[in-house]
Amino acid sequence: MTALSVSHPGFRGDRGGEEVARVAFLDDDHVLHMIRRLLTARTDADWAAVSAFFAPDVVDPDALRRTRTGLEPADGVDAESVPTEATVLVLRRGEVTRGLLASSPRLRLVQRLGRRRDGIDLDAAREHGVEVSCLARPSLMRTAEHAILLMLALAKRLPLADRMVRVGVGGLGTAGAVAYNWVGLTGLGGLAGRTLGIVGLGEVGELVAERARAFGMRVLYANVVRLPPGREAELGVEHRPLATLLTEADVVSLHAPGTTARAPLLGRVELAAMRPGALLVNTSRGRLVDEDALYDALVEGRLGGAGLDVHLVEPRPAGDRFCALDNVVLTPHIAGGSRLDVLDEVALIFDNIRHALAGEAPPHGRVVGAG
Structure with a gap:
């Protein structure tokens, strides 16, 4: 002090x-x-x-x-x-x-x-x-918004959709014609009806929970200290141990404090426990995730995608292996705004x-x- x-x-x-x-x-x-x-x-x-x-x-x-x-x-x-x-x-x-x-x-x-x-x-x-x-801190509200942004971008395959339109996939069209999904994207989804697992229900986690519920998501959370039942009911969240949350959540969003422990919060065991096709969003600290294990899970198709605003090494090197993946959205640690x-x-x-x-x-x- x-x-x-x-x-x-x-x-x-x-x-x-x-x-x-x-x-x-x-x-x-x-x-x-x-x-x-x-x-x-x-x-x-x-x-x-x-x-x-x-x-x-x-x-x-x-x-x-x-x-x-x-x-x-x-x-x-x-x-x-x-x-x-x-x-x-x-x-x-x-x-x-x-x-x-x-x-x-x-x-x-x-x-x-x-x-x-x-x-x-x-x-x-x-x-x-x-x-x-x-x-109330505007920067924390913006971080919560950014987490939702990454979830939406992954669910709707936004980066790939944008790139395919820019390069002209699908050929020339006719003025006034309708050509739904002319680039042929597959695996499109959304947030409504899906289960969000928030790891670390601090202030940002609570803000994410409020916004996720507005999108029609069911919200689970894992926290070091469980909230009182009245507070859980007020936020509309359900408590789960981390291991259980990973098996139930369609989207996992990290909001735990950055740890100084040598082992990341989500290593190979934890990532392997996530639901097939699940999405991972990290706006907390890069060291919370084992990036080698995450890369393997994404390349092998076990996870559906990852949205990373924070990275193990910042700045992330040009040409990094994650940059070549279509199921990854990367932003340069800007979730909190200016x-x-x-x-x-x-x-x-x-x-x-x-x-x-x-x-x-x-x-x-x-x-x-x-x-």
């Missing part, structure tokens, strides 16, 4: 003396890491490191600096490591327990980057008069922090009120 001390004229500490506020980060998620660097940036090298997060897009340096107006190092920003002295806790996946709230008497705001409330003791926050904000959109999320977080330091309610994503 890392904290930042911020001297702010709108905040008076419980212990009197110098008015100091501390913003603590409960987990070192890559976005939160960038936000922490943004708050503490002083040198040109610091600012360059923050700007590099947004590559290949070019961020406006002035816009970047304006995001932290009122939270400048000149206002007293220093690296700290005293979470119990925090005025604001910022997290993405960390937990805010009753014990942490009780041991943080100066706390005014719990700020989550993400719409889920899991892991935050909302009752304890109310009891301690702590505001809670959970901000990194510049993260600036909008940062602006909302910083605005909430300013209000917290001024003793006011957060205007964005408020879940629990102190009053």
Whole structure:
């Protein structure tokens, strides 16, 4: 956990003396890491490191600096490591327990980057008069959309259909004539009535489940921790152990966190367990899948196709073996959209922090009120 001390004229500490506020980060998620660097940036090298997060897009340096107006190092920003002295806790996946709230008497705001409330003791926050904000992330919504995009592209054989039209398969036609499927594509399908298996039902997984149900899909999920029955009913999902999910799903979509384990989540055994002709979509991390085993399963026809936005090696080398397969859709790790959109999320977080330091309610994503 890392904290930042911020001297702010709108905040008076419980212990009197110098008015100091501390913003603590409960987990070192890559976005939160960038936000922490943004708050503490002083040198040109610091600012360059923050700007590099947004590559290949070019961020406006002035816009970047304006995001932290009122939270400048000149206002007293220093690296700290005293979470119990925090005025604001910022997290993405960390937990805010009753014990942490009780041991943080100066706390005014719990700020989550993400719409889920899991892991935050909302009752304890109310009891301690702590505001809670959970901000929905547009980038996660776009990732969910991209997963659905890859499913549709595979089911409808979009890349091959597009290429065959472009090269003129089928010869010349007659104006006004109808020639259904003139390129002779086979194996065409869709999503309605098919079973989707989501591996990792975090925030992105939930967003995918919502969208998949709108397409008429049945949704299964495998997760380290099973959701409460009420939440499963709300999302319209059914829990399965991973091994069972793989045997039932027509489409498997990966949304588990990237693992540091040597063995991938889906190796030869797991891929062999998938239904014949099933589709695999990965918008999480490339290392979750054994690409050698996946390639063999695709070439041998045991799997119907794969949609990969993330890859074991990024960038994927030109002429890579997967590029020659008609049943594979490849995108260059773009599911989350432009990194510049993260600036909008940062602006909302910083605005909430300013209000917290001024003793006011957060205007964005408020879940629990102190009053």
